[in-house]
Amino acid sequence: METTAFQKIYTKIEQVTKATIALHASGVGNEEMAVVNDRLAQVVKIEKDLITLQVFSGTEGIPTNAEVVFLGHAPQLSVSDELGGRFFNAYGQPIDGGPEVDGKKVEIGGPSVNPVRREQPSELITTGIAGIDLNNTLVTGQKIPFFADPDQPYNQVMAMVALRAKADKIILGGMGITNDDYLFFKNVFENAGAIERIISFVNTTENPPVERLLVPDMALTAAEYFAAEKNQNVLVLLTDMTLFADALSIVSNRMDQIPSKDSMPGSLYSDLARLYEKAVQFPSGGSITIIAVTTLSGGDITHSIPDNTGYITEGQLFLRKDTDIGKVIVDPFRSLSRLKQLVIGKKTREDHPQVMNTAIRLFADAANAKTKIENGFDLTDYDKRTMSFAKEYSEKLLAIDINIEIGKMIDTGWKLFNKYFSVAEIGIKSEFVEKYGRSIENKKN
Amino acid sequence: MSTKGKITGIISNLVMVEFDGPVSQNEICFIIHSEVRLMAEVIRIGGKTAYVQVFETTRGLKTGTIVEFTGHMLEATLGPGILSKNFDGLMHDLDKMTGIFLQKGDYTPALEDDKLWKFKPLAKPGDEVLAGSWLGEVSENWIPHKIMVPFIFKGTLTVTDVVSEGEYQINDTIAILTDTEKQEHKVTMVQKWPVKIPIKAYKEKPRPFDFMETGIRVIDSLNPIVEGGTGFIPGPFGTGKTVLQHALSKQAEADMIVVAACGERANEVVEIFTEFPELDDPRSGRKLMERTTIVANTSNMPVAAREASVYTAMTISEYYRSMGLKVLLLADSTSRWAQALREMSNRMEELPGPDAFPMDLPAIISNFYARAGFVYLNNGKTGSVTFIGTVSPAGGNLKEPVTESTKKAARCFYALSQTRADSKRYPAIDAVDSYSKYLEYPEFLEFMKKNISPKWVDNIILAKNILIRGRETYEQINILGDDGVPINYHVIFWKSEVIDFVILQQDAFDKVDASTPIKRQRYMMDKVLEVYHTDFHFDSFEDVNPYFKKIINVFKQMNYSEFESDDFKKYENELQEIIQERKKEKAEIN
Numbered sequence A: 001m002e003t004t005a006f007q008k009i010y011t012k013i014e015q016v017t018k019a020t021i022a023l024h025a026s027g028v029g030n031e032e033m034a035v036v037n038d039r040l041a042q043v044v045k046i047e048k049d050l051i052t053l054q055v056f057s058g059t060e061g062i063p064t065n066a067e068v069v070f071l072g073h074a075p076q077l078s079v080s081d082e083l084g085g086r087f088f089n090a091y092g093q094p095i096d097g098g099p100e101v102d103g104k105k106v107e108i109g110g111p112s113v114n115p116v117r118r119e120q121p122s123e124l125i126t127t128g129i130a131g132i133d134l135n136n137t138l139v140t141g142q143k144i145p146f147f148a149d150p151d152q153p154y155n156q157v158m159a160m161v162a163l164r165a166k167a168d169k170i171i172l173g174g175m176g177i178t179n180d181d182y183l184f185f186k187n188v189f190e191n192a193g194a195i196e197r198i199i200s201f202v203n204t205t206e207n208p209p210v211e212r213l214l215v216p217d218m219a220l221t222a223a224e225y226f227a228a229e230k231n232q233n234v235l236v237l238l239t240d241m242t243l244f245a246d247a248l249s250i251v252s253n254r255m256d257q258i259p260s261k262d263s264m265p266g267s268l269y270s271d272l273a274r275l276y277e278k279a280v281q282f283p284s285g286g287s288i289t290i291i292a293v294t295t296l297s298g299g300d301i302t303h304s305i306p307d308n309t310g311y312i313t314e315g316q317l318f319l320r321k322d323t324d325i326g327k328v329i330v331d332p333f334r335s336l337s338r339l340k341q342l343v344i345g346k347k348t349r350e351d352h353p354q355v356m357n358t359a360i361r362l363f364a365d366a367a368n369a370k371t372k373i374e375n376g377f378d379l380t381d382y383d384k385r386t387m388s389f390a391k392e393y394s395e396k397l398l399a400i401d402i403n404i405e406i407g408k409m410i411d412t413g414w415k416l417f418n419k420y421f422s423v424a425e426i427g428i429k430s431e432f433v434e435k436y437g438r439s440i441e442n443k444k445n
Numbered sequence B: 001m002s003t004k005g006k007i008t009g010i011i012s013n014l015v016m017v018e019f020d021g022p023v024s025q026n027e028i029c030f031i032i033h034s035e036v037r038l039m040a041e042v043i044r045i046g047g048k049t050a051y052v053q054v055f056e057t058t059r060g061l062k063t064g065t066i067v068e069f070t071g072h073m074l075e076a077t078l079g080p081g082i083l084s085k086n087f088d089g090l091m092h093d094l095d096k097m098t099g100i101f102l103q104k105g106d107y108t109p110a111l112e113d114d115k116l117w118k119f120k121p122l123a124k125p126g127d128e129v130l131a132g133s134w135l136g137e138v139s140e141n142w143i144p145h146k147i148m149v150p151f152i153f154k155g156t157l158t159v160t161d162v163v164s165e166g167e168y169q170i171n172d173t174i175a176i177l178t179d180t181e182k183q184e185h186k187v188t189m190v191q192k193w194p195v196k197i198p199i200k201a202y203k204e205k206p207r208p209f210d211f212m213e214t215g216i217r218v219i220d221s222l223n224p225i226v227e228g229g230t231g232f233i234p235g236p237f238g239t240g241k242t243v244l245q246h247a248l249s250k251q252a253e254a255d256m257i258v259v260a261a262c263g264e265r266a267n268e269v270v271e272i273f274t275e276f277p278e279l280d281d282p283r284s285g286r287k288l289m290e291r292t293t294i295v296a297n298t299s300n301m302p303v304a305a306r307e308a309s310v311y312t313a314m315t316i317s318e319y320y321r322s323m324g325l326k327v328l329l330l331a332d333s334t335s336r337w338a339q340a341l342r343e344m345s346n347r348m349e350e351l352p353g354p355d356a357f358p359m360d361l362p363a364i365i366s367n368f369y370a371r372a373g374f375v376y377l378n379n380g381k382t383g384s385v386t387f388i389g390t391v392s393p394a395g396g397n398l399k400e401p402v403t404e405s406t407k408k409a410a411r412c413f414y415a416l417s418q419t420r421a422d423s424k425r426y427p428a429i430d431a432v433d434s435y436s437k438y439l440e441y442p443e444f445l446e447f448m449k450k451n452i453s454p455k456w457v458d459n460i461i462l463a464k465n466i467l468i469r470g471r472e473t474y475e476q477i478n479i480l481g482d483d484g485v486p487i488n489y490h491v492i493f494w495k496s497e498v499i500d501f502v503i504l505q506q507d508a509f510d511k512v513d514a515s516t517p518i519k520r521q522r523y524m525m526d527k528v529l530e531v532y533h534t535d536f537h538f539d540s541f542e543d544v545n546p547y548f549k550k551i552i553n554v555f556k557q558m559n560y561s562e563f564e565s566d567d568f569k570k571y572e573n574e575l576q577e578i579i580q581e582r583k584k585e586k587a588e589i590n
């Protein structure tokens, strides 16, 4: 490793726990990197001259006379155009057999953008998926996770979204993903002929879990380089943030910190916010958009991880299987894009917001009708119409295999209203009914 | 001689410092880290060691580093120039900082030393004054910014001299005061005040009684808040806390708005930076930014400064209140501040209370809310700080320490409901679960009867009852089935839906619907209650739903139209026609 002749080598370790070692040393900075035998470690606590190091790959087999060398800097990444098309591990070391990247060394987890220097996001990202573009429109500079149970095809959907979004760079941060998932991403990106635009930092299930903690910062540091210095639009994909948070809790438990809810550290909100807030629209045109995956257990979004995530991100995309049509849909109830207001009806047709809301409201009515059936009651005519509407709405708009343009999505909405409902039942501003949904009046009432 | 110290330990942003002289709790110190000075606050002292929380990242800090203590607590700089600024949590001017990224130790001054202000004296030699007395004024944007006797002075002082009308800088002496010991004091236009200590330069703090219009129907027409009152908005993520706060900051009837963006998204503050300079204040016709000051400590800014940010914002609010202004302070989200306290308390290994929050959390919250209020100043004028904070309960569960402690401290409770948000019934305030304790104040009720409508209080009670009955009836229908209940059940339910759709629901993103002046609210409430009081004729329950949908649709069109415009009147006529369709004649009823 990067040891040089004049660096002091320590060989007397005082304490060893599962995740940390402690030794006497002087002149060491907080968060500084060190090498313990061949393993990378980082300073997490300094008490007088007793330095506690977190060893990323664990302390199994570390002897009390292991060689410890401090590197004099926090974790770093070499950034330059050469990053394009490359695959790295959590430490930013190549894993694709290629050479080390030649570039400027920057510390990861750097400073935040001054809020008054941010630009308000306003560029729409189109994905062709109506569950996203119509109901939960995404904007560059946004941060949003998929909330999905482990059996949902979230990585596939994310890869599809990434390729359809017109980003200059796509940066994948893989945390605890399986080797198969890693190969899947590699394949999809190669087949799309997009490999030069893609940079990956990957920690698979075969790597030590604590190493994952470095992955998002690596990915975001690379993103900041391209967005802030090269004015590029960068899309960062982080999967799976639940496994990242699990690693946080492993570390805090091993360091005897008082856990808060769900045995997560009390700082979970700040830890996650620090990462997600790297999403930004720069005034110079560059941007960082973060699409993440937060896997749920049994759909429970009150668990600390999704709960804190929801408080931080600008919405969430909920994947679930719709049993009516047997396909995966973007659930219109629990999904939300908080930045959609910035573009819908402005960059898209003016009737977009109302058509979207009305369709969702009618979909909710259908859900109520279903409850009636479950409770053994008869359905009214209106109930029956909402149920037929809901099925068609799922099929033609919510299913994730849809790939159409936004104008067409809005028209499809009107067509369905037209088919099943009267003007009073849809309750849209009459100006829009006149202008875009005229034919609806001829149908009912 | 100021006290100095040396770093002996570092755990995240908690730093242990061995010191050599006197040090006090909450004293500010600076860590001399190579070229930059990092600000920190003493949060515990034990023996020769001070535990300080650093308002910056501690990356790269080493033991042995020199620390200089300042001898004072965290202070706000108070003087002309605060209005329309964007500050960080420690009151550094964000716009003055260089570069795109926040650099540690880049502490910019809050005010401008070289700016000239047109000063007009209000006091004259010989006048007896107290802390907070107005010595003169300068015009800041449009606010007559009072230059006051510094709050730190005790007892009565005599004005020895006041400068004549003219242009002065904030550090120029504008008055000389003599205390009872015959000691002279020079007064400038700027003063410092420790943010954690309330400014009490007023005569009296009575119970508030004056209605504060917000333009939000579910608040004004059902759970009104008063000038100088307190309220809080708990709700799971995505239920509309921030949209509601932004609506309040745009529309509420106040002279000045202080927004504390505490530990939430940076883009939400950017929205204010971007939109407020363009948006008009409907009451004054000026731009919204002209009455707004922002204190931003977003979630990616230093966690330790989160607590400071709400205190800084409160101190700024109290300062303007002392000038006789109506100030509205909004904090989004107070839970992030509580979490910051928790992180620190855990690092110091204090005995944890419920959910690992510090034991004294309830006291901290109630002391903070107690700083709001309506006051009579010493000169008989009035001023107020109204405070509305949001709470972000973990897992959306209201039985958690921050929500419970806040419930004890705040007088208005605006509960956001996940179910309402899921069905896009915005604002998602549950009108039935929410309350305004001010409706129990006879002086407030009197005020409203006189100033809004004699029926106003009865209408609130009636509307809430209709909503409760509607909810109960809905449950019955669900249990017994649509045709298992009398038709009238459907009518009762749908009448409550009319109130829900027309009064409670309000589109924050529609130009017209976003804000409803109280006159219009009164009108709409009367209309909706007219529908309620009408007896309708139905043959089958299947007719009830489509009929009321028609009514609601026309009402909604009214909400989207300018009040009393041609469109508005057209829809109103349409409404009357629809009502006539099924209205029972008197004879029929009997």
Ligand SMILES: Nc1ncnc2c1ncn2[C@@H]1O[C@H](COP(=O)(O)OP(=O)(O)O)[C@@H](O)[C@H]1O
Pocket: A336, A337, A338, A339, A341, B235, B236, B237, B238, B239, B240, B241, B242, B243, B244, B426, B427, B428, B506, B507, B508, B509
């Ligand atoms: N009054 C409203 N009118 C229309 N949409 C609303 C309203 N309130 C909230 N919303 C919707 O809900 C989303 C989340 O609201 P927000 O205030 O950011 O939630 P919270 O702060 O509680 O997490 C908004 O982005 C918007 O889409």
Ligand SMILES: [Mg+2]
Pocket: B241, B242, B243, B264, B332
């Ligand atoms: Mg919010």
